[in-house]
Amino acid sequence: MRRVLLTGASGGVGTRLRKLLKPLYPELILSDLKPPADLRPDETFIAADLADADAVSRACAGPDGKGIDGIVHLGGYSIEGPWDTILQANIIGCYNLFEAARRQGVKRVVFASSNHVVGFHRRDAKIGNETVPLPDTRYGVSKLFGEGLGALYAHKHGLGVLSIRIGNVGEEPLDQRRMSIWLEPNDLVSLIRIGLERPGLVYEVVYGMSDNASAWWDNRRALELGYKPQARSADHLAAAMAGQAKLPPDPLGDLYQGGPFCSQEYDADKRAR
Numbered sequence: 001m002r003r004v005l006l007t008g009a010s011g012g013v014g015t016r017l018r019k020l021l022k023p024l025y026p027e028l029i030l031s032d033l034k035p036p037a038d039l040r041p042d043e044t045f046i047a048a049d050l051a052d053a054d055a056v057s058r059a060c061a062g063p064d065g066k067g068i069d070g071i072v073h074l075g076g077y078s079i080e081g082p083w084d085t086i087l088q089a090n091i092i093g094c095y096n097l098f099e100a101a102r103r104q105g106v107k108r109v110v111f112a113s114s115n116h117v118v119g120f121h122r123r124d125a126k127i128g129n130e131t132v133p134l135p136d137t138r139y140g141v142s143k144l145f146g147e148g149l150g151a152l153y154a155h156k157h158g159l160g161v162l163s164i165r166i167g168n169v170g171e172e173p174l175d176q177r178r179m180s181i182w183l184e185p186n187d188l189v190s191l192i193r194i195g196l197e198r199p200g201l202v203y204e205v206v207y208g209m210s211d212n213a214s215a216w217w218d219n220r221r222a223l224e225l226g227y228k229p230q231a232r233s234a235d236h237l238a239a240a241m242a243g244q245a246k247l248p249p250d251p252l253g254d255l256y257q258g259g260p261f262c263s264q265e266y267d268a269d270k271r272a273r
Contacts, residue, residue, distance in 0.1 A: 001069045001108070001196050003027040003062060007050070007097065008074030010036045013112070013169045016185045017072070017192075018043070024193070029068065031059045032075065050075050050093025053100070060100040070108035070196045073097055073146075080137040080264060090142035098153045108160040110195035111150045113205070115167045115181050116140030119258020121216070123180075128218040129165075129205040136258035147205060154203035162195030164188075165217075166208035172236040175244040177259045180214045184231030194225050201225075216257050 002025060008014045009030035018036070022028050028043070030036065035045045044063055048055040062068045075097070077089040094111075101109055119136025121127050135141045143165075150161040167181025168174070169188055187210045195201065206222035209215055210231040219227070233240070253263035 001025065003029065003068040003070075004196065005029045005031060005059060005062075005068045005071045006074065007031045007048075007059075007071065008076065008078075008112070009045070010034060011074060011078060013166075013185075013188075014074050016169065017074070017189065020185060020189045021072070021192070024189075025070075025196075029059075029062060050096055051088040053096045056093070056096040057100040057103065060097075060104040060106060067104050068106060070110070071097070071101055071106055072110045072112070072192055072196075074112045076142070077139065080139045080261060083138055086138045086142050090139070091145055094142070094146045094149055098149050098159070101159060102153060102157045106159065108162075108196050108201070109150065109153070110192050111146050111161060111163045113147050113163045113165045114140060114143040115165055115207075116258050116261050117144045117147065117165055119256060119261050121257050122255055123216055123257055126216060126218055129207065129221055136256065136261040137264070140258070140261070151203050160195075160201045161203045162191070162201065163203075163205045164191050164195070164208040165205065169208075173233045173240045173243075175240055175247060177254075179233045179237070179240050180209075180212055180216050181257075182210055182212055182231075182233045182236075183208045184210045184229075187229045187231055190229070191222065191227055194222075194227060198225060 004025040010032035030045045031048045046059045048059040116136050117133050117140050120134035133144050135144050147163045150163050153159045154161040167183045168178045169183045173179045173182035207217040207219045211229040212233040253259045256262040
């Protein structure tokens with residue numbers, strides 16, 4: 001697995017992963033709407049709008065047209081947004097990515113799903129990857145679509161696919177909620193390597209989190225696949241609680257795993273059930 005395409009390479013998570021993946025996959029290819037501001041001479045970049053099927057196909061063919069081995073698909077709109085924005089970037093764009101991967105003979109796809117696929121599960125519930133999804137936003141719905149698309153292309157077309165329901169990626173958890181869902185970048189790389197390298201992988205869903213004592217997720221499947229998280233959110237408790245003290249009250253969001261994504265646009269209590 002030498003030639004790996006990283007979509008969304010100019011975003012916050014993509015910027016972290018560029019530096020961590022390059023030593024592992026020497027022919028790492030970067031893609032996004034625009035190149036990273038700090039693109040280095042030894043990095044290869046292909047501009048592509050995910051909503052443009054031809055552009056995505058060219059990216060999946062590689063810079064010389066000889067194809068690529070695997071894809072880490074971070075690209076898309078990474079927060080809640082208007083329906084048409086989500087539709088173009090995360091739904092049509094995700095379909096274009098998987099279809100181009102199939103046509104170009106890509107072996108593996110690691111799909112960056114999201115904790116917002118299950119955001120309307122309460123925080124007092126421990127859930128696994130078999131739990132009924134309860135997306136909290138149009139964004140969460142688009143990530144659920146991507147998981148389903150990955151399953152289709154894995155079982156019908158033979159791609160190996162790992163969907164990672166990413167919590168919150170960063171050097172440390174920023175508040176109390178993110179103590180439960182924090183994912184340190186090197187631990188994310190460990191999960192990506194399972195998706196790209198584990199023999200016999202067909203289709204799997206795992207949670208993207210580090211070793212978090214307050215986790216709401218049962219991530220045993222990731223551990224069975226060989227995941228060994230190294231970072232612990234408990235080591236950053238003081239910083240997280242300092243961040244929590246700066247947040248405004250959110251009585252509804254604090255009930256659910258999706259936090260403010262759940263309370264945004266919420267009007268269920270105003271309707272007859």
